[in-house]
Amino acid sequence: MSEIDGMGTERAFCVLAPNPSAMTLDGTNTWIIAEPGADEAVVVDPGPKDGKHLKRVVDTVASQGRRVGLVLLTHGHPDHAAGAVKFAEMAGRGTKVRALDPRHRLGDEGLAEGDVVTTGGLELQIMETPGHTDDSLTFWLPADGAVLTGDTVLGYGTTVLEGALGDYLSSLDRLRAFSAEVEAATILPGHGPKLDDPLAALDHYIDHRRERLAQVEAAIAAGARTPREVVERVYADVDRSLWPAAEWSVRSQMEYLESRR
Numbered sequence: 001m002s003e004i005d006g007m008g009t010e011r012a013f014c015v016l017a018p019n020p021s022a023m024t025l026d027g028t029n030t031w032i033i034a035e036p037g038a039d040e041a042v043v044v045d046p047g048p049k050d051g052k053h054l055k056r057v058v059d060t061v062a063s064q065g066r067r068v069g070l071v072l073l074t075h076g077h078p079d080h081a082a083g084a085v086k087f088a089e090m091a092g093r094g095t096k097v098r099a100l101d102p103r104h105r106l107g108d109e110g111l112a113e114g115d116v117v118t119t120g121g122l123e124l125q126i127m128e129t130p131g132h133t134d135d136s137l138t139f140w141l142p143a144d145g146a147v148l149t150g151d152t153v154l155g156y157g158t159t160v161l162e163g164a165l166g167d168y169l170s171s172l173d174r175l176r177a178f179s180a181e182v183e184a185a186t187i188l189p190g191h192g193p194k195l196d197d198p199l200a201a202l203d204h205y206i207d208h209r210r211e212r213l214a215q216v217e218a219a220i221a222a223g224a225r226t227p228r229e230v231v232e233r234v235y236a237d238v239d240r241s242l243w244p245a246a247e248w249s250v251r252s253q254m255e256y257l258e259s260r261r
């Protein structure tokens with residue numbers, strides 16, 4: 001067990017899924033969130049379809065003297081969402097799964113910008129933060145000053161982009177401005193440890209993206225034509241197992257540069 005399993009805030013508790021990899025870091029962070037004294041909890045990102053992990057989450061909620069009132073997804077990637085329906089069934093009849101993408105819902109309720117989830121007396125505000133994927137959401141837990149970022153901001157390393165870079169940069173800028181305005185205390189990411197200096201973390205992310213963008217621009221100026229050719233230049237120092245993922249990011253960066261011409 002790492003320092004990630006069991007970390008959290010007064011209301012949020014992390015159960016680490018046993019799916020570590022280069023892409024998922026230590027594994028997926030499943031978040032159990034509940035108001036003190038409440039008998040219902042919200043579970044964010046049940047994780048992969050791993051019966052042992054899902055049971056551990058159900059058992060952890062039960063050990064808090066609670067039941068699962070609702071399941072939310074930060075986005076539809078399988079390491080966050082594949083176990084959601086099975087988890088909802090294990091948690092009890094009628095448990096719903098809410099997500100932006102209708103394909104990942106259980107029940108008819110969606111999840112979108114401006115929604116406020118109030119299960120068990122909690123308050124969770126929903127923000128759409130596309131970029132990692134088009135359906136990426138961020139959840140704001142004002143009572144703890146906590147920002148649940150899913151894969152939009154990770155505990156370390158950087159995020160692979162499947163969505164548009166322009167969207168992602170806007171999402172980071174928005175999270176930076178929002179975190180400053182509300183004086184956010186911590187980021188609770190979808191992978192890796194929590195980040196207790198949200199503004200520093202977001203500045204680091206924003207700087208990194210601007211730097212990479214400049215590198216991609218330079219690689220293109222030096223003759224790279226395809227995403228692969230750009231990756232070979234820009235990601236020469238990065239483990240090759242990550243190159244296919246890097247190609248996704250580079251494709252997105254090339255489209256972004258193209259769109260601004």
Ligand SMILES: [Zn+2]
Pocket residue numbers: 075077132151
């Ligand atoms: Zn993801």
